[in-house]
Amino acid sequence: MEFISPTVIIILGCVAVLFFLQWKNLRRPPCIRGWIPWIGAGFEFGKTPLEFIEKARIKYGPVFTVIVMGTRMTFVTEEEGINVFLKSKEINFELAVQNPVYHTASIAKNIFLKLHEKLYITVKGKMGIFNLYKFTGQLTEELQEQLQNLGTHGTTDLNKFMRHLLYPVTVNILFKKGLFPTDERKIREFHQHFQAYDEGFEYGSQLPECLLRNWSKSKKWLLALFEKNIPDIKTHKSAKENYPTVMQAVLDLLEMEANEQKSPNYGLLLLWASLSNTVPVAFWTFAFVLSHPNIHRTIMEGISSVFGTAGKDKIKVSEDDLKKLPLIKWCILETIRLRAPGVIARKVLKPVKILDYTVPSGDLLMLSPFWLHRNPKYFPEPDLFKPERWKEANLEKHAFLDCFMAFGSGKYQCPGRWLALLEIQICIILIFYYYDCSLLDPLPKQYPHVMKYTTWSYSSGRQEESEIIQRALPVRWSGTYIWP
Template sequence: MAAAVLLAALLAVAVVAWVLFPPSEPRRPPCIGSRVPCLGAAFRLARAPLEFIERARAEHGPIFTVFALGKRFTFVTEDEGAEVFFTSKDLNFEQAVQRVVANAVSVPAEAFYQNHGRLYSMMKGKMGPSNLHMFTGTLCKELHEHMAHLGTEGTGDLMELVRHIMYPAVVNTLFGKGACPTSHSELREFEEHFWKYDEDFEYASQMPECFLRNWSKSKKWLLKLFEKVVSDAERTNPSETTSKTLLQHLLDNLQGKHLAPNYGLLMLWASQANAVPIAFWTLVFILSSPSVYKKVMEDLTSVFGNTGKDEIEVSEEDLKNLPYIKWCTLEAIRLRSPGAITKKVIKPIRIQSFTIPAGDMLMLSPYWLHRNPKYFPDPEMFKPDRWKEANLEKNAFLDGFVAFGGGNHQCPGRWFAIMEIQLLVALFLYKYEFVLLDAVPKESPLHLVGTQQPLTPFRVQYKGWE
């Protein structure tokens, strides 16, 4: 009896204590929204993401939440957040990107989950370091073919020059010869539609398509193009594995063949959206640094002899003998990485003193992590020699470098991307002498870019080496 009375008394005390001193809510990161609840900070974030993140970091610290379009995006911009991002089992990559894929290329959730693992493994294998030799020769020939259209000299916007060469060369390499339109007018139309598609991709990945009419028009045009590309790939699909294009390997592994044009468009975007601007920035950084430019040219002549030959065959072994251009490429990637990569929180996680609730999108910012002086001394400086310390022969990057993700979800095409940029830069600089006509401003890089694209043109003058 006494024990029952004591237990009742303890329960009563506990209830009173809970009423008078209720348990505090888990501390969440500071949240940034707007006076328009449904939109939140969407337009401010999309208009200038890096500047937005910089201001938010200065005001709220390294961890903060942005409410936009009815969703919560929690940004982590320091070491501890990165460790959780790559190691926590309470985060999910597929759930984070599924809606993006659905909006961007119209692949429904069921098909995405059914195909993602298989296609990721296929691409990781086919585009891994041991298979790069299967692309190098073809890509080299394609780059030469399209560089010939530049003539022996000229002046132009460097980004446009890079796009004019890389778009058709890479598309024909990955999708099959003739996949990219050949006539000047058709190629220009293709570039304009893909440029529009890529430019508004971030908006379209989160907003209903009906709000983006021009983007939707370009998306439909590209999907129509890929219906023909896929049809041609299926008709010519060889039985020998070594003769297949990457698109044909995709077709062999895809469940739901009617979605092949959609996955083709997704593969196109993944292969070009980051590689083209990084190739551009690699050239800008090289051309704006006389000592770096000189070192690159010394390496090129040591491997290929005097500059100016019409066509040189560049093998995978040749690229291994040009490590400095690879260092320049990786340093450009470090300085011009995408604004954020994402995973979905499926169970509450704790980072520093904050609890991130389930349902949030956890956003990791490579741009800011790559400016951590702990890993990258003089972080704002373009210093290719820092990559001398990376064990690239064993396919290992520098500590703190997260441009391609980490853990089980690194970009499957990362080694191909590095190779294609290294090859383009080598051929460009070997064939032409470049002069950068627009000096790179000395102020913060945030004033130079929105995400990765330059806000102002960078004009160059080029002339074949004599």
């Protein structure tokens, strides 16, 4: 009788295992690995992410994997993977964002996982739909205070225009009145550091700080700002209102959880989530409205019918006033649809099936609102700015159009979405009420290769913009309004 030697058995076993693994891998989505270990396709992907995604989608189909900085990202670019992304219990939001949270705000992973749900509920409660009435008067007053600095006419870059209006308003309302500086030098310093932090956020979320000297410097400056002001924020009491600010509610929770030492870090996280989203949406909304004369005229007529002609008295904006001007909210939501983030992410806990592929555990599952919002099945004439399509949404019951994903989805949708919409609505009303505005350059087109990218946002979907485009879009304003 002949016997097979143990060595041959081992070799045959190894070959069998290799064939099995190869067969198993064939069931995974197509993978773009790049040429450099760990970095993978990071350089090519980082230069033009949405263009990269589009080319990969054409070549490999609606589901494919990209290796970037040691991370496997499996993209779902069309409706085939939506149900898995939205409904599967095998994918997780918190585990997808814990690393970026650690890199960008220096919040340890264990602390983030322990506190995230409680903090989310706290922030959502403070900025939820049923508490918006508490902010309407504050927003109107703060915006009018900032508008006083404009004078009666001027010309500037629209992005700068929006930053100078909304930075102080947002900071003073979410943290405490007077936190935003009033000294010109300190204002410039704040703008410089926040913009540096914001523009480098994508890289900071994935790369070591030692490789990002300027970004790290601005991050430390912002953390020091909160470290200095946290005691005042905790004890601040509004002269007119007796309820705490959003940041005060966060501080109360951190104190109960014995994590007060992380207060500046969560302050930085809240600051970035609010400013980096609201400003670009306001920018693009104004740009779209001013580029469509019929829409602009209809909005101006609506504002005049509700508030009359601009005079020497400041106006008050109420919830009833906002309900009479639905076109403004439609314009904001249509802008968000067209300027949605490139992707939002979840982490795969256990293998999930999408089409004929199995996405392995450990992958980041990436859904692309950018492409989803351009699917004519859900949004007819998807590349056109058509705010009237939002007439079909049940906004009175706080529901958006089907497959609108800009605020994320599921359990952890953006907790500040309703407050952000309210702030931009009031901003539009006040500027158009007091001033005649016009763009000096035509509205630039948006192309995938100029869009920035992030794998994570605390608000589940950051509104991205191209700084290059925005600097090229000046706006002129003029008005006969004389401030008292």
